[in-house]
Amino acid sequence: MDSENYEYREFLASAWDLLRGDTSDWSDRPFYRNIILHSGQPALDIGCGTGRLLLDYLADGIDIDGVDNSPEMLAICREKAQKRGLHPTLFHQSMEALAVPRRYRTIIVPSSSFQLVTDPNAATQAVSSFFHHLEPGGVLVMPFMILWQGPVTDQIVTGEWELIAEQVRPEDGVLIRRWTRSTYHLPQQLEDTEDRYEVVREGKIIASELYTRSPATRWYTQEQAIHLYDEAGFTNIRIVSEFSQVPASQEDTIFSILAARP
Structure with a gap:
């Protein structure tokens, strides 16, 4: 593979x-x-x-x-x-x-x-x-x-960034955040995804990684x-x-x- x-x-x-x-x-x-x-x-x-x-x-x-x-x-x-x-x-x-x-x-x-x-x-x-x-x-x-629950048109629709999860990592006490944003290709029933991960210590972002996948998902x-x-x-x-x-x-x-x- x-x-x-x-x-x-x-x-x-x-x-x-x-x-x-x-x-x-x-x-x-x-x-x-x-x-x-x-x-x-x-x-x-x-x-x-x-x-x-x-x-x-x-x-x-x-x-x-x-x-x-x-x-x-x-x-x-x-x-x-x-x-x-x-x-x-x-x-x-x-x-x-x-x-x-x-x-x-x-x-x-x-x-x-x-x-x-x-x-x-x-x-x-x-x-x-x-x-x-x-x-x-x-x-x-x-x-x-x-994945898409709105009206179906021939458009490409991009959503807003959303914070979907955050947790303290037990081994070092830093806060891990995951932000996500999706783009929907309605006629093709395909979703592109962007995921941003942040590592936060004492309120400051000390590391950030962005992952994109296009397409990521089909519905x-x-x-x-x-x-x-x-x-x-x-x-x-x-x-x-x-x-x-x-x-x-x-x-x-x-x-x-x-x-x-x-």
């Missing part, structure tokens, strides 16, 4: 857990866990990152592997696992070039990570790869987030997302609101799609 073509590197990776904070009460945690327990194991966490879900599931005795395209995020995941006495099987691979030796009963792609695959052909290939890594009867579940309508599953050969396609078992409505800006390999 192209080791340079990934988003979560350097400061984005090292500050990820700190700025994300406590995720123990996020609603997707029991959602995916229940799907794995119902659909079966082994499971594969694609876009596992630093192990937010994977390590807790592994500690609960779930047979689950992880995949991510960021070597930095995987290194953090391994370090965290070692501290907990866990031994995850992790693969450094992209979604569209997925090629691991096992076949799975359940594949999860949390945190709308699939939307980081912005090229349509690569997205189609990724879903096909997921299909072929499932056992017959196995289930794929992915959440989708509609899908419900119909477009269902078409990806259908095109890959999935059956029993079901769409739910956010991380629930309630059928999705057209007003949902976050929805999850579950489907089975025949």
